[in-house]
Amino acid sequence: MSDVLVVACFVAYMRIKVQLQGQVCWGGWCLIMVAILQLLGPWCLSPHRIWREIMPDRPDPGGDSISCVTCNMILPASFLERRCPRCWKRLHRRKPDALVRTAALVAAGYILYFPAYYYPMSYTLQPGGVQYVTIIDGVRDLINAGFWYLAIIIIIASILIPLLKLTGLSWMLIRVRFPSKRRLVLRTRVFHIIHRIGRWSNVDPFIVALMAPLFSFPGVADVYVGKAALPFALVVACTMLAARSFDSRLMWDAAQSQEDSHG
Ligand SMILES: [Zn+2]
Incomplete structure (x- = not known):
């Protein structure tokens, strides 16, 4: 949420600057950098790749299968109501x-x-x-x-x-x-x-x-x-x-x- 916070800080800063003198200091620039990095992060990192590094995908179970809504692992239907072996989220056919x-x-x-x-x-x-x-x-x-x-x-x-x-x-x-x-x-x-x-x-x-x-x-x-x-x-x-x-x-x-x- 730091990217949203930085945009809010910018708007608040511009509003205040109409009536008061002020300038962005080192803490502000660091927060802006955190926001930029947070925005760029999802473009550089593939969540699926990270999940596969944690635990590789299983081979296609075929037949009746379910998928985990968090890590997208495909599992046989026998895993229904049990926890996903990769992210530990409880598995349902639908939410x-x-x-x-x-x-x-x-x-x-x-x-x-x-x-x-x-x-x-x-x-x-x-x-x-x-x-x-x-x-x-x-x-x-x-x-x-x-x-x-x-x-x-x-x-x-x-x-x-x-x-x-x-x-x-x-x-x-x-x-x-x-x-x-x-x-x-x-x-x-x-x-x-x-x-x-x-x-x-x-x-x-x-x-x-x-x-x-x-x-x-x-x-x-x-x-x-x-x-x-x-x-x-x-x-x-x-x-x-x-x-x-x-x-x-x-x-x-x-x-x-x-x-x-x-x-
Ligand atoms: Zn999962």
Whole structure:
């Protein structure tokens, strides 16, 4: 998550720099390097290769087989409900209660989505009064200050990604209930994208968490966390857990069973 934290630090730094003097010191540059290395890591390392170094893949068991969702090892069906010999994850044919858990988390995400955008994410106490800042206000302030590129980051991370995750997972849940073979590959790819980008929604909560203690000048200006911070953090948590709970193979199972019933 250090890459997300660095982006949040950058946005918070630019916001603070409008009113205060400041510069990035050695600790900041080290954190930026950690984030860059963390971003480059997955491009340089193949998870499958690392798993094979830990324990080589077994020969194709043939017949009825299952695969481990963590390390992708293919094992005979006799391993069902036992632990994977390579990563020690308990093996199931499909993730347990995937549909119910995902549907409940997506529903909770929709309910929390509206207070997260309606209420202020932060508020500032200053001699002129209290200034409330919602996520949309934050975007508008960045555009007015000339930081349109930061506004685009916030729009993508805080508005579009949570919405994409909720609508994308809803589409997949509907397609398990009302199966279709159309766009199965596209849906599976979208699911993997949703799984990967989920953590980027944490940018805005990180910005508030960084600014609240830094922007504390009693009697002059004091930043506090607003009512929207908790529902927004819960939206992010719900969508991340929903993506983790869902099993994309259920869409393929449903499409196959529909074809079998018509065939
Ligand atoms: Zn495994």
